[in-house]
Amino acid sequence: MIRTILHYPDKRLREKGLKIEKVTDEIRTLIDDMAETMYAAPGVGLAATQIGESVSLFVIDVAEQDEPSDLRVFINPEILEREDAITWTEGCLSFPGVTEDVDRAAKVKVRALDRDGKVFTLEAEGLLAVAIQHEYDHLEGVLMIDHLGPLKKRLVHRKMQKRADASA
Secondary structure, eight states, X not given: OOOOOOOTTOGGGGSOOBOOSSOOHHHHHHHHHHHHHHHHTTOSEEEGGGGTOOBSEEEEOOOOTTSOOOOEEEEEXXXXXXXXXXXXXXXXXXXTTOEEEEEEOSEEEEEEEXXXXXXXXXXXXXXXXXXXXXXXXXXXXXXXXXXXXXXXXXXXXXXXXXXXXXXO
């Protein structure tokens, strides 16, 4: 089922994702809904908090359009290591039409549970590393706008506020 994606400045985007105690059928249904929502948007990642679910879960698929799907599920993720630095032009499904340069670690090591509740560790770089950090931020209540300087932050805030006012 395609869920509604919350758009900034919705205050629910600031809620932290709570630890998932047990991977249940309900959680697996949420994962399926999130994947369907992400693909329909379309996007490369989606955190549960972006659809109003305050749990520690995100999905990512960085496969190119002509490649088979490579859906990755991260439950209760922890970033263990960050290495080097990269500036990446990012977009966000909660900030439609906005892309901004964001400084990130070039490589990350993450530990999480998969959709079956099994622990895995992953080392990532490039787009996958950036997507992991971006979605992890969502679970911490941190948004793309928080990585911008004061002027860009004001401009993006104003643009998104106008969008919200127009659709209200």
